[in-house]
Amino acid sequence: MSNFNRYQCSVCDHIYDEALGDPDSGIEPGTLWEDIPEYWVCPECGAEKSAFVLMS
């Protein structure tokens, strides 16, 4: 039933799962990719949002 997507960091392989969000950075569970602010960075390596790739 989940329509949530997962995005993977091309620098460190960290996965952003829309269902889980990134609560440590203030991103609530269920936050869609397009709703994440542009200043957000990968919590593991600090790469910019643009370094992430949609997982199939």
Added chain:
Amino acid sequence: MRIVIIGSGIAGITFAEKMHTLNQDAEITVLTKETDGYYSRPILSHGFSKQDIEQSIIMKTFAQLEQNGIHIISGTEVTAIDRKQRTLTISGGDNVVATLNYDQLILAQGSAAFIPPPFLAYRNQFYVFNSLTDLKLLRKFRQAYTEHNKSPDWAIIGGGLIGCELASDLNAAGDQVTIFHAMDRLMERQLVAEDSQSLLKHFQSCAVNILLDQAVQGFERQGDKVSVQIKDTAENYQYDAVIVSCGFKPRTELAEDTGLETSRGIKVNNFLQTNDENIYALGDVAQLPNEKIYAFIMPIRSQALWLAAYLNGDITEPWTPPIFNPKAKVHGFTAEHPYLF
């Protein structure tokens, strides 16, 4: 201003790209012995469970970086630095032997696999796992088995961070893995004892064989197999291949040859500057005044971005390490406590 960077890993390229963004007039040249392109070393740790890794690991080709205004001389080695004249001697690649001037030089050569001296005599009997070149060799070896629906039986020497990541990924790919660790618990440099214990249980639950307190003496080829020799035991452990994963060694040789101060890494102040005011060091080669080498991706990127802004005159404060939480890429394992550093 002519800025020359040695090394095309995360440290060197993150710096080069940022510098170019801040100052389009700066002439930026990267010298690298790599030929495959710009790739991220942490991704190597998923190198067996991912099918298309050889292509997908490349974040940018050198041609793409050239288009972005960064001149790359690949497949080349810097053989000497003349600090008085501020010139480099380089060999290989398109330039057989050439010299290159710099105003500022950034050392970002990264690190090589550390091989414990007693193992050097057996160098042709084991693999290491430190670069895309190493990964390609290992994948080729492995492919000869998988083509016949078999999978190799591996021994990994070293149960530190990389050894555990490697064991986990080979296991995830379907191979049989044994870790020989010299210490009495896994990843003792990164994990508190309780987390080492849960990592051990995790590995046991996915059938990775863990042998602790093992004093590995050497290796011996026996037909198609390689045996791992342990001190004071007659047991004959045999494997299809052995990978030595005993930590890393910063590439400091060139810096030493040119008279820069080195210890385990190249010594820098809190402005990442060596004892030559025109030479800086970043990433796995840089050892800060607190003796630490920040060999994790978050602080390395932070150093690179900081140095570009500093050299561009945008900031005057020294570099300070960011808060970072390293995490081993062990499939299905999360530590309860923060990692030690």
